Amino acid sequence: MGYLISWFKKYSEFRNDVEFSIVEAPKAVSTFIKPIEKICKELEEYDIVGISTITQDYSEILTISDHLKSKNIPVILGGHHISALPYKLPHSTVVGVLGEGEITFQQLLELFVKCGGFPEDKLIGIDGICFHGKEGQIVINKPRERIKDIDLIPFPARAYFTSKHFIPKIKWKNKVVGNIITSRGCPYNCVFCSTTKHWSNKIRFASAEYVFNEIMYLHKEYDVTVFQVDDDLGTVNRKRWREIKDLLRDNGMLGRIEFHAQCRANIIDEELCDLFRELNFTELEFGIESGTQRILDYLKNTVKKRCTVEQNWEALRISHEAGINVLAQLIVGSPDETIEEVKKTLDFTEIPGIRYQICLLTPLPGTTLWQYATRKGLVSEDMDWSRLSLELNEKTFPKKVYVCDTIPRDRLWSMIKPKLDEAVLKNDLKDVSLSFDTLFVGLKLLFRDPRRYSKLYYDKFKSLFNVYFLKYFHSR
DSSP: OHHHHHHHHHHOTTTTTOOOOOOOOOEETTEESSOHHHHHHHHTTOSOEEEEOOGGGHHHHHHHHHHHHHTTOOEEEESHHHHHOGGGOOTTOSEEEOSSOHHHHHHHHHHHHHHSSOOHHHHTTOSSEEEEOTTSOEEEOOOOOOOSOGGGSOOOOGGGSOGGGGSOBGGGTTBOEEEEOOEEOOSOOOTTOOHHHHHOSSOEEOOHHHHHHHHHHHHHHHOOOEEEEOOSSGGGOHHHHHHHHHHHHHTTOTTTSEEEEEEOTTTOOHHHHHHHHHHTEEEEEEEEEOSSHHHHHHHHTOSTTOOOHHHHHHHHHHHHHTTOEEEEEEEEOOTTOOHHHHHHHHGGGGSTTOEEEEEEOOOOTTSHHHHHHHHTTSOOTTSOGGGGOOOOSTTTGGGSOOOOSSSOHHHHHHHHHHHHHHHHHHHHSTTOOOSHHHHHHHHHHHHHSHHHHHHHHHHHHHHHIIIIIHHHHHHO
16 A cells, blocks of 8 residues: 555656545454454545455455445455456455556546546556446456566655554564565465466566665664565575665665565575675575475476475575574465375474474465365355465364365364464564563553554463463473
């Protein structure tokens, strides 16, 4: 949303005629903290509403759009879900924005300003959308050509987000965290990921100067010192990161800030690790996925750019030895995975000093896995979308879509449940600094947003209690 607003305010002739506001809907453990009824009420004051669609929240999105239609407020959908299923555009919405949305969003808002609505004869000329035709059919226009030079995209309009995004975080040792996106796209085609379809399989990189300028803006404006790089694979461009390092060094910022990012095991080596260490990368996340080559080949869905189990182990080793915190992302529950193969994957949870995340293989729309699950009758285009939640816990696991046909669901849960319990302390508390400052920050967060943080703290303490205190008493 931030990018859409900043693009419109920079490039549209109607930049001064449209007022924007962002209504946030935070979640904790698969539950909306703010009631849907309250969100609907807040949105009633607007002339038009845009919603970014996330698959696991799509049922709630439909509830919101139905309510707004009853109030005669037009709704535009965008994001991964509607882009993957454009022919399922809900009747309660007028338009779906497919794929990259900046230019499309600008043209739609300009049309609304000019015409007071969305006449079909005008919509037909806008690339990258779907809409309802006069005969009741869904019209899908030709795809929007992607923005070649993403340096043209202004920084997201962060002023429209609440200030709670830029206050110290307990999890990050009371530092202020800022999210940046420095590239779009991914050259790979994993069976569970829709990035390639949404952004394309060609990566478009922002220049080193663009990235540096955004870093400096966030540091000066919001006191950000931890930068979470939300790219799918922005770490692959070594030349650009060397240029960013030089810019940081020349401006006295090298070592004063830190980076967290996603990486891939088959691109990391000693040279890249040294570069990341110089840049003060303090955390790398690796899509390890599996501990066996057969399942890894299936999940990565590639032969030419193959990633091996040996590369997975080596990536974790050299990154950890370089002093970089590592998070190994693991996936269990592939269609014909065996118990022994799951055990091999869980071996990655035993590495000292390495954090991990365990996910159940989930078929999201727009992925190769979705097509498989559709053929098997496991998913449909009118399903309970919460069954595709990416959160994995006792509450979500029993109802999640389960594609594995070789391991009973309860057997798999018995294998991963102890590992999930262990991850609570290993992951959540590793970067918590136990000090007066931590207590102060925690109370500050609680008073600033009591609904959100009271639930968040309750869930965390409950997890710790269940895992450690109850386990201790049971062992006595």
